[in-house]
Amino acid sequence: MMSRAFVFGDAIDTDLLAPGNLMKLPPAQLAQHCLRAIAPDFASTVQPGDVVFAGANFGLGSSREQAAVSLRLLGVSAVLATSFARIFYRNAINLGLPAFVFPQVGEVSDGDRVLLDPVAGRLENITTGKTYALTPIPPHLMAMIDDGGLIPHLKRRLKGAAA
Numbered sequence: 001m002m003s004r005a006f007v008f009g010d011a012i013d014t015d016l017l018a019p020g021n022l023m024k025l026p027p028a029q030l031a032q033h034c035l036r037a038i039a040p041d042f043a044s045t046v047q048p049g050d051v052v053f054a055g056a057n058f059g060l061g062s063s064r065e066q067a068a069v070s071l072r073l074l075g076v077s078a079v080l081a082t083s084f085a086r087i088f089y090r091n092a093i094n095l096g097l098p099a100f101v102f103p104q105v106g107e108v109s110d111g112d113r114v115l116l117d118p119v120a121g122r123l124e125n126i127t128t129g130k131t132y133a134l135t136p137i138p139p140h141l142m143a144m145i146d147d148g149g150l151i152p153h154l155k156r157r158l159k160g161a162a163a
Contacts, residue, residue: 001049001077001115002049002113002114002115002126003049003050003051003077003113003114003115003116004046004047004050004051004111004112004113004114005050005051005053005108005109005110005111005112005113005114005125006039006042006046006050006051006052006053006110007053007054007105007108007109007110007112008035008038008039008052008053008054008055009054009055010054010055010056010057010082011055011056011057011060012035012038012054012055012057012058012059012060012081013059013060013061014059014060014061014062014063014064014066014067014088015061015062016034016035016037016038017034017035017059017066017067017068017070017071018030018033018034018064018066018067018069018070019033019036019037020062020064023064023066027066027069027070027073028073030066030069030070031043031069031070031071031073031074032044033070034070034071034074042074043074046074046075046076047075048075048077049075049077050075050076050077051076051077051078051079051080051114051116052071052076052078052079052080053079053080053081053102053105053108054079054080054081054082054105055081055082055105056081056082056083057083057084057085058079058081058083058084058085058088059084059085059087059088059089059091059092060085060088061085063087063091065091065094065095067088067091068088068091068092068095068097069095071092071097072095072096072097076097077098077116078097078098078099078100078116078118079092079097079098079099079100080099080100080101080102080105080116080123080134081099081100081101081102081105082101082102082103082105083101084099084101093141093144093145094144094149094150095149095150096144096145096146096147096148096149096152097145098118098137098145100118100123100134100135100137101135102123102132102134104132107125107128107130108125108128109127111127112125112126112127112128113125113126113127114126114127118134118136118137118142118145119136119137119139119142120136121133121134121135121136121137122134
């Protein structure tokens with residue numbers, strides 16, 4: 001599926017992704033404020049399957065999992081960054097949001113059309129014609145992501161074991 005790239009800089013913190021002063025909102029409403037402080041139209045323009053690209057230390061700050069949840073609820077299919085805060089990376093994978101370390105973020109522009117294959121570990125920038133190798137997500141983690149994250153994956157596995 002062809003996706004649109006949304007490109008951000010370094011140090012995108014969890015407060016930009018899920019503002020702390022709005023944490024009492026239901027998840028779908030909180031998601032409407034995702035990245036609003038730096039990209040006011042992001043939540044209203046991102047489409048299912050679109051990909052977020054960012055610089056260093058994506059997801060730094062608090063351990064709030066709502067940051068990854070907001071991106072998922074908006075339909076973001078993956079985040080590619082030069083580096084991640086460890087807790088965000090783990091939250092993303094556990095919540096079914098693929099996250100890739102991608103040092104070439106500077107070669108992608110906002111609005112580029114991209115094709116991402118997380119299993120093969122391949123990103124193709126249709127706009128520029130460049131193709132990049134990524135470290136593929138291991139099959140056991142891809143199964144978890146495909147199930148919607150750790151909890152739905154465990155529920156599916158336990159239901160199968162009980163049958």
